Amino acid sequence: MTHHVEDTRVIAEDAPQYNATLVKRVDHTADLASIWVKLDGDPVPFEPGQYMTIGVFADEKLWQRPYSVASAPSVAGTEGYEFYVRLVPVIRFTTLLWRLQPGARMRMIGPKGKFMLEPEDSRTHLYVSTGTGLAPFVSMIRETQAQGSPRKTVVLHGVSHASDLGYRDELEAWERDGSYPVRYVPTISRPFDPRNEGWTGRTGRVEAVVAEVCRDLSLRADRTVVYICGNPEMILNVERALMDRGFPEFHVKKELYWPKGKSPTA
Ligand SMILES: Cc1cc2nc3c(=O)[nH]c(=O)nc-3n(C[C@H](O)[C@H](O)[C@H](O)COP(=O)(O)OP(=O)(O)OC[C@H]3O[C@@H](n4cnc5c(N)ncnc54)[C@H](O)[C@@H]3O)c2cc1C
Numbered sequence: 573m574t575h576h577v578e579d580t581r582v583i584a585e586d587a588p589q590y591n592a593t594l595v596k597r598v599d600h601t602a603d604l605a606s607i608w609v610k611l612d613g614d615p616v617p618f619e620p621g622q623y624m625t626i627g628v629f630a631d632e633k634l635w636q637r638p639y640s641v642a643s644a645p646s647v648a649g650t651e652g653y654e655f656y657v658r659l660v661p662v663i664r665f666t667t668l669l670w671r672l673q674p675g676a677r678m679r680m681i682g683p684k685g686k687f688m689l690e691p692e693d694s695r696t697h698l699y700v701s702t703g704t705g706l707a708p709f710v711s712m713i714r715e716t717q718a719q720g721s722p723r724k725t726v727v728l729h730g731v732s733h734a735s736d737l738g739y740r741d742e743l744e745a746w747e748r749d750g751s752y753p754v755r756y757v758p759t760i761s762r763p764f765d766p767r768n769e770g771w772t773g774r775t776g777r778v779e780a781v782v783a784e785v786c787r788d789l790s791l792r793a794d795r796t797v798v799y800i801c802g803n804p805e806m807i808l809n810v811e812r813a814l815m816d817r818g819f820p821e822f823h824v825k826k827e828l829y830w831p832k833g834k835s836p837t838a
Pocket residue numbers: 582623637638639640641655656657658659660662663664665666667685703704705707827828829830831834835836837
């Protein structure tokens with residue numbers, strides 16, 4: 573039986589492959605879920621911010637897609653690798669993934685990626701994301717907390733609906749009880765949608781609010797490192813807004829979840 577590799581855009585051919593099992597899934601909404609995957613053998617180390625490629629066999633094909641790891645490396649052997657995934661309504665990988673229940677067998681490839689923290693970086697870390705682009709930042713916060721070396725952090729997270737604010741409880745708890753030096757700034761892009769009724773927080777797309785967030789929190793270009801993850805158009809727009817505020821390009825790191833200009837149906 574031949575297996576075709578369905579998508580090779582960012583598949584890490586040279587990275588090691590591991591057999592694994594889906595051990596847990598939590599559905600947050602109809603199209604947002606967290607899944608936990610455990611390797612059969614010892615866990616492979618990774619850096620917070622890196623991604624693993626998940627492979628699933630179906631219809632005699634190996635379907636593979638890269639996903640940022642949301643969990644800390646230190647729990648990979650006990651809890652597994654946690655991923656935060658959006659269901660994209662096209663018949664490809666995520667529609668297949670949505671049918672899987674704990675016990676399903678998978679292939680994991682990786683880790684890969686250069687979207688990582690700088691060692692010993694004392695600058696304020698501004699993490700900007702939309703939707704599931706939050707995932708690598710959750711890993712970065714959890715791991716630096718576990719290591720006892722937290723970084724001064726601002727999390728700017730944009731979604732369409734308040735119900736899509738993944739990891740909100742965890743982020744609010746870190747901020748509220750001071751267990752991590754984080755300012756959590758969620759923003760809702762559709763304030764007039766009835767689903768957002770009662771929302772009293774910030775509104776507008778992240779690219780529209782990032783400059784005022786920098787101003788409100790006194791984030792200085794020379795003392796801030798910026799990480800942006802998720803939708804490629806958003807990333808370019810946020811980068812432009814920051815350049816306008818004097819942020820040098822080398823203070824901005826980016827992780828694009830898909831190629832610019834590609835809508836789900838393109
Ligand atoms: C380095 C890297 C890390 C990634 N990490 C994650 C992650 O942590 N969580 C996650 O959900 N996805 C992540 N992705 C995207 C993921 O690899 C898939 O593309 C996505 O899950 C959709 O898969 P698909 O086969 O259903 O559709 P695909 O054929 O892969 O994509 C179809 C279209 O769907 C849209 N799309 C893709 N991903 C998303 C998304 N996350 N949110 C909204 N629209 C999207 C784009 O317009 C894309 O062109 C990552 C991608 C890269 C390159």
